[in-house]
Amino acid sequence: MLKLAGVGAGYGPVQVLYDFDLEARAGEVLCLLGRNGAGKTTTLKAIMGLLPLSGGTVTLNGADITALPAHEVPKRGIGYVPQGRRLFSELTVSENIEIGLMARGNGRATRARVLEMFPRLSERLDQRAETLSGGEQQMLATARALCLEPSVLLLDEPTEGLQPSMIQLIRETVEAMRAQGVAIVLVEQRIEAVLTLSDRVAFIENGHSREVVDTSDLTAASPLLKKYVGV
Amino acid sequence: MSLSARSIALHMSLIAILFILCFTLSDYHQGNLARILVLATYAIGYNVLFGYTGLLSLGHAMFFAAGLYGLGLPMHLAGLAPLPAFVIGVLCAALLSALVALLALRTIGVAFMIVTLMFAQCVFLSILYFGTWTRGDEGFVIPQAARQIMGLDLTDPTTRYLAALLLFSTALLITARIMQQRFGHVLIAVRENEERTQMLGYDVFRHKFLAVVISGSISGAAGAAYGLLFGYVGATFASVQYSIFPLLWVLLGGAGTTIGPLVGAVFMFYLIDYSSGFTNAYMLIAGVALVLLVLFARSGIMGEIRKRWVPWLP
Numbered sequence: 001m002l003k004l005a006g007v008g009a010g011y012g013p014v015q016v017l018y019d020f021d022l023e024a025r026a027g028e029v030l031c032l033l034g035r036n037g038a039g040k041t042t043t044l045k046a047i048m049g050l051l052p053l054s055g056g057t058v059t060l061n062g063a064d065i066t067a068l069p070a071h072e073v074p075k076r077g078i079g080y081v082p083q084g085r086r087l088f089s090e091l092t093v094s095e096n097i098e099i100g101l102m103a104r105g106n107g108r109a110t111r112a113r114v115l116e117m118f119p120r121l122s123e124r125l126d127q128r129a130e131t132l133s134g135g136e137q138q139m140l141a142t143a144r145a146l147c148l149e150p151s152v153l154l155l156d157e158p159t160e161g162l163q164p165s166m167i168q169l170i171r172e173t174v175e176a177m178r179a180q181g182v183a184i185v186l187v188e189q190r191i192e193a194v195l196t197l198s199d200r201v202a203f204i205e206n207g208h209s210r211e212v213v214d215t216s217d218l219t220a221a222s223p224l225l226k227k228y229v230g231v
Numbered sequence: 232m233s234l235s236a237r238s239i240a241l242h243m244s245l246i247a248i249l250f251i252l253c254f255t256l257s258d259y260h261q262g263n264l265a266r267i268l269v270l271a272t273y274a275i276g277y278n279v280l281f282g283y284t285g286l287l288s289l290g291h292a293m294f295f296a297a298g299l300y301g302l303g304l305p306m307h308l309a310g311l312a313p314l315p316a317f318v319i320g321v322l323c324a325a326l327l328s329a330l331v332a333l334l335a336l337r338t339i340g341v342a343f344m345i346v347t348l349m350f351a352q353c354v355f356l357s358i359l360y361f362g363t364w365t366r367g368d369e370g371f372v373i374p375q376a377a378r379q380i381m382g383l384d385l386t387d388p389t390t391r392y393l394a395a396l397l398l399f400s401t402a403l404l405i406t407a408r409i410m411q412q413r414f415g416h417v418l419i420a421v422r423e424n425e426e427r428t429q430m431l432g433y434d435v436f437r438h439k440f441l442a443v444v445i446s447g448s449i450s451g452a453a454g455a456a457y458g459l460l461f462g463y464v465g466a467t468f469a470s471v472q473y474s475i476f477p478l479l480w481v482l483l484g485g486a487g488t489t490i491g492p493l494v495g496a497v498f499m500f501y502l503i504d505y506s507s508g509f510t511n512a513y514m515l516i517a518g519v520a521l522v523l524l525v526l527f528a529r530s531g532i533m534g535e536i537r538k539r540w541v542p543w544l545p
Binding site: 048050069070071072073074075080082086088089090091095098099100102126128131144148 | 413416417419420423424426427429430431432433434435487542543
């Protein structure tokens, strides 16, 4: 579904990713795992066209999307929930969702479906996003990305700083998306969440792609985790 | 009551109050308020770019001047009627803003401020350079006889006030409507986080371009109306001072609020008017008021009201 082949990317003269390969399949959760600064968020930004690539290709269902302008990438069906949520704080919950409906989706039906997944947001439609709790903000950021009806969803540390009940809700959402055949690329630091949520784990080290393993082959004491994450 | 209904009620009430004031104020204050309404329209235009889209321009006087001279020169040199001259004024501002947007939007932040300032200086110096036609620094007067539209004498104080109110109301309602629609929400989204807006599939450059053109056109309409209603066209209106004024009015009144530009313009106008009555150092008083507002009401008057008491305020 989503494939990165030989991708090189970075920030100006600083190269972060080197000859990076990754493949996410439909209906699976692929977790990108590595130490801080390994290049996980950079990978997501490279997929979204937010960083110029110094080499390699990004393809979605066989179509090359490498050279697309950044605002065209979501229209092809890739949703991105960045770390720290980044909502439009002055807009209301309703307006945040509306703004997510533009690129794809059939308006009202999509809106209703998304709100059904997050009933708590339905109760706060006229509330400004900045007044929501951390968990509700994460819900809204995820809901907004789902408005695109993505076939690939990129989630950057979605459970960061959330209380257990909210983490559970995010999990359920991820599982529901997976069941719908969406390919999910997850950046997550909490090993317990990685082991319970993902189907495969792709390790990343200093901007290089390393082993890709089935999660069922991993345990909390796996030497791979010690090698690439240090736990 | 829904947010949209509240917004309509608020704006219509404001327009109704301004209409009633036309018949209750003294001649002096009626004249002042007519001028303020035109300048507040200019600030509404500025607010579209700065308050909603987050682009700080230091050259908006060029759009005001484009409207002013776009109206004034055809009337002064060719004896054109006011209505087509007004349309030409607005078109001049729209064209200039499109041109400036194409070039200036290649930059961001401080560079955008500097580029807009430089463009405005080019316009200002061009007005002085082509003094044969523009009468340079001195400017020119549009005679009273020429300022008539369909039998209405725009030099009559009440007619002038009502014309200024019509202009202001149109700009206010258009802006309020735009900001309730998805296009307006995208402008706010661009201001808050350009990258995130792109990630939702929006062409940020296109939205910023349209914001500059809408902002420039409203500012140009204010400039054209100023020439028509007050009968004077001069280079002062293209100077950097007139680029700073709308920034101050919007900051004072509340950036990103629909009523803020009017509140800021009224506040600043009357603060200077009142303080100049008892001291020559009236700009010092205005400066102190600004410092106090920045210290204690960073979001401006309407912005603070929204933040503290009326969260639905548009």
